[in-house]
Amino acid sequence: MTPVTILGLGPMGRALAGAYVAAGHRTTVWNRTAGKAPEGAVEAVTVAEAAGELTIVSVIDYDAVSAILDAEALKGRTLVNLTADTPRRAREMAAWAADQGIAYLEGAVACPTTGIGTPQGLIFYSGPRELFSRWEAELSVLATPMYLGDDPGRAAAFDVAVLDAFWNALAGVVHAYALGASEGISAAELTPMLRGLGEILPSLIDECGANLESGEHPGTASSIRSARAAISHVIAASETAGLETGALRAARGYADRAVADGRGDEGFSLLTKYVAARGDGNGSAS
Ligand SMILES: NC(=O)c1ccc[n+]([C@@H]2O[C@H](COP(=O)([O-])OP(=O)(O)OC[C@H]3O[C@@H](n4cnc5c(N)ncnc54)[C@H](OP(=O)(O)O)[C@@H]3O)[C@@H](O)[C@H]2O)c1
Numbered sequence: 001m002t003p004v005t006i007l008g009l010g011p012m013g014r015a016l017a018g019a020y021v022a023a024g025h026r027t028t029v030w031n032r033t034a035g036k037a038p039e040g041a042v043e044a045v046t047v048a049e050a051a052g053e054l055t056i057v058s059v060i061d062y063d064a065v066s067a068i069l070d071a072e073a074l075k076g077r078t079l080v081n082l083t084a085d086t087p088r089r090a091r092e093m094a095a096w097a098a099d100q101g102i103a104y105l106e107g108a109v110a111c112p113t114t115g116i117g118t119p120q121g122l123i124f125y126s127g128p129r130e131l132f133s134r135w136e137a138e139l140s141v142l143a144t145p146m147y148l149g150d151d152p153g154r155a156a157a158f159d160v161a162v163l164d165a166f167w168n169a170l171a172g173v174v175h176a177y178a179l180g181a182s183e184g185i186s187a188a189e190l191t192p193m194l195r196g197l198g199e200i201l202p203s204l205i206d207e208c209g210a211n212l213e214s215g216e217h218p219g220t221a222s223s224i225r226s227a228r229a230a231i232s233h234v235i236a237a238s239e240t241a242g243l244e245t246g247a248l249r250a251a252r253g254y255a256d257r258a259v260a261d262g263r264g265d266e267g268f269s270l271l272t273k274y275v276a277a278r279g280d281g282n283g284s285a286s
Helices: 011-022 062-068 087-100 129-140 154-182 187-214 224-240 246-260 268-274
Strands: 004-007 027-030 054-057 078-081 103-109 122-126 144-147
Touching (some): 011 027, 087 103, 087 154, 103 129, 103 154, 122 154, 129 144, 154 224, 154 246, 187 268
Parallel strands (some): 004 027, 054 078, 078 103, 122 144
């Protein structure tokens, strides 16, 4: 079995290393802070000592990746970067790796640590197709690998798009608990109602995607004008409760612009065209 190296032993790096150990690979690990190696892995003292034919890095961001990488030790070998960051930084890192003579694959873990080591887990990859094919069997030990194309920024592009929905939704959930609490609603009372929302989201996402593909945004079941009024009620109640309203105001801003364009009778999916920041601080232009 191919020996593998994992650089970075946060919760994700430890899960990655654990999956290789469990699958029987000789697994060498390194971390800035020593003593975090999972059982069965071999802890190296330096990155140069740890680096092998297949080296995977998973740390907090690309500044940390740049701080720890040893280009000399990785020259002529494969580096798979499973650290999350932006598409622009992913492309810059790929260009740097090419300059250093490092075979480089970009990746983004699209599942929690509990998915690692199982086929239910998902990891996005982008970069040279032949490099992905060469290591596909080894990468499949970690999770189901999804190859997204040559452009090294593409894995990060998918990652930030999915995380955009995830973090906005989760921020909405904590905001809802705070708004509920301001009216004396306990978390236990609200939880089943919020779970109910989760159940209708898949069909709403399907509809939004289909509308964007077809270019038709029917507002017969619910119009932008109606959604705008509903969002305004949530903003007003949040203000009364002394809560932040920035995210809600951004959403109402998209609806305001659609209504001003005379498209208030169309459906919510049309607002995708009104997300672009306006630079006045009300759409987070910075
Ligand atoms: N955890 C998850 O569920 C999950 C899910 C999907 C994707 N991811 C992605 O996986 C990556 C790793 O995440 P994580 O959950 O393991 O925890 P993390 O807190 O994002 O990263 C912790 C790791 O980064 C290292 N680190 C931080 N700053 C550093 C620096 N300046 N120089 C060198 N090393 C540095 C830490 O080393 P020390 O131990 O020395 O502090 C540790 O190894 C991230 O890009 C994250 O977005 C995580």
